[in-house]
Amino acid sequence: MVATVSLDAILHKHxxxxxxxxxxTELVQWRRNFHQKPELAFKENLTAEFIAQKLTELGIDHQTGVAQTGIVALIEGKGKGKVLGIRADMDALPIQEENEVEYRSQHDGIMHACGHDGHVAIALGAAKYLSEHRDFNGTVKxxxxxxEESPGGAKPMIEEGVLKNPDVDAIIGLHLWNNLPLxxxxxxxxxxxxAAETFYLRVQGKGGHGAxxxxxxxxxxxxxxxxTALQTLVSRTVNPIDAAVVTVGEFKSGRAHNVVADFAELSGTVRYFNPELRELGDRLSKVVNGICQSYGATYELDYIRMYPPTINDPAIAALVKTIAEExxxxxxxxxxxxxxxxxxxMAFFLQEVPGCYFFLGSANPHQDLAYPHHHPRFNFDETALGMGVEMFVRCVEKFLA
Known part of the structure; x- marks a missing residue:
């Protein structure tokens, strides 16, 4: 006979x-509400409406319509002090859910397959607790x-002044993570x-008969x-101590076996941790230019720098680690x-102010809750929600002590 452990016992243990x-219970209800009504980038209207309603019920000052659908809430402590930001992303993915759960997505072809529904519930839970326990000096924003998934809402929010009035001294955020155990x-x-950078390439040749x-x-x-040449960008031009990857994910050309196509389309991604490797984009462009010239082809290259590396401040990361250990x-x-x-x-926030982004393990294979992110059967152990609130609250208490 296998003994079962209650949720209260698990939370007490942690x-x-x-x-x-x-x-x-409320955290789970909120999360499942968001999960049932997922919305894509800049269309998170139902999500924002629910958040604003809860913040109003809690008596928390907040601003809506920031960068279209974003919301910023302010919670003042008992005295003056620093300002700590907490960030939670709200958007879902264009994925058809395959989970057979009572709270599965009601929006066809859209799913919370990355845990952002949990992020919003955790941030709301932290807001509720902090609004009722304001024994800290300073402000929580x-x-x-x-x-977050694309095209990115952090930069527009920053441009609209989300880190100002009052000025944020540091910022934290978390990501539920099925690559780590609960x-x-x-x-x-x-x-x-x-960093995430994307390229779209059209090679223009000259079509004709295959014979x-x-x-x-x-x-x-x-x-x-x-x-083939792009494989050497990492293997022969990047210091082996630095990690980077160049992937060509699409290669489309031709429609008949005996016809030389007129053009080819390729697209892919470039990723790296070291900001100095931003130059990989320029190197990629030179490779494309040189090869096309040598064969007499022309080309159009669209290189998009999406997100920079997410770089944590050592002091704030140490604070989060200490709290996690405790x-x-x-x-x-x-x-x-x-x-x-x-x-x-989140990288854009961390470029502006010191902060820390961290992972919170949410996988539980014993309950079949270990599918990877962006999978149509992604789900997570909701016990992690209370843990996330506790982590945020303790970060506030220590940073604004």
Whole structure:
């Protein structure tokens, strides 16, 4: 016979305070509401309406319509002090959900497949607790951000002054993470997540008959040489100590076996941790130019720098790590220094003010809750919600002590 452990026992084990334990049912309800009504980038109207309604009920001052659908809430402490920002992203993904749960998505072709529904619930839970326990000096600014998945809502919010009036001294955020077991916080100083850059390339050749290749400029041959050459950007031009990746994810050309196509289209991604590797985009352009010239082809290259690396401030990261060690009893025994080539537009906030973005383990394979992010069956153990609130609250208490 296998003994079962109650939710209260799990939360108590992880030193979640009783007031936050009491929020767990509400946190789950909020999260499932968001999960049932997912919305894409800059269309998070129902999500924003729900958040604003809850903030109003809690008597928390807030501003709506920031960068279209974003919301900023202010919670004043008992005395003057610094300002700590808390960021939570709100948007979903264009994925058809395959989970058979009572709270599955009601919006066809749209799903919270990355955990942002949990992020919003955690931030709301922290707002509720802090509004009722204002025994800190300073201000907490909670930022509900649209469009993290793309095209990015952090930069527009910053441009609209979200880090001003009052000026934010530091900022924190978390990501529920199914790559870590429930009850594990992953954090590191420096680069946590990579830059994300995308390229779209059209190689223009000269089409013709497959039996007469000398009359053509074959864009498939040209494109193939480009794909091969791009592999050397990392292997032969980047210091082996630095991590980077160049991936060509699309290569489309031709429609018949005996016809040399007129053009080829390629697209891909470039990712790196070290900001100095921003020059990879220029190197990629030179490779494309050189190969196309040598074959007599022309090209159009659109290179888009989406998100910079997500770089944590060492002091704030150390603060988060200490709180995690005091609060969360991880099954791994330690707080791991995680790092991933995934990207985040939290990076823009961290370029403006010191801060820390960290992972909160949410996987529970025993309950079939371990599918990867962006999978149509992604889901997570909702016990992590209370842990997230506790982490945020303790960060506020320590930073604004």
């Amino acid at each position: 030193r979640i305070r009783p007031e936050i334990q009491a929020l767990q 909670i930022i509900f951000q649209p469009a 009850g594990t916080v992953g954090v590191r100083p420096g680069a946590l997540m990579a 007469l290749p000398h009359q053509t400029i074959d864009p498939i041959v040209v494109g193939s040489h480009i794909v 609060t969360i009893e991880t099954p791994l025994g330690v707080v791991p220094e995680c790092q991933t080539m995934g990207s985040e537009d």
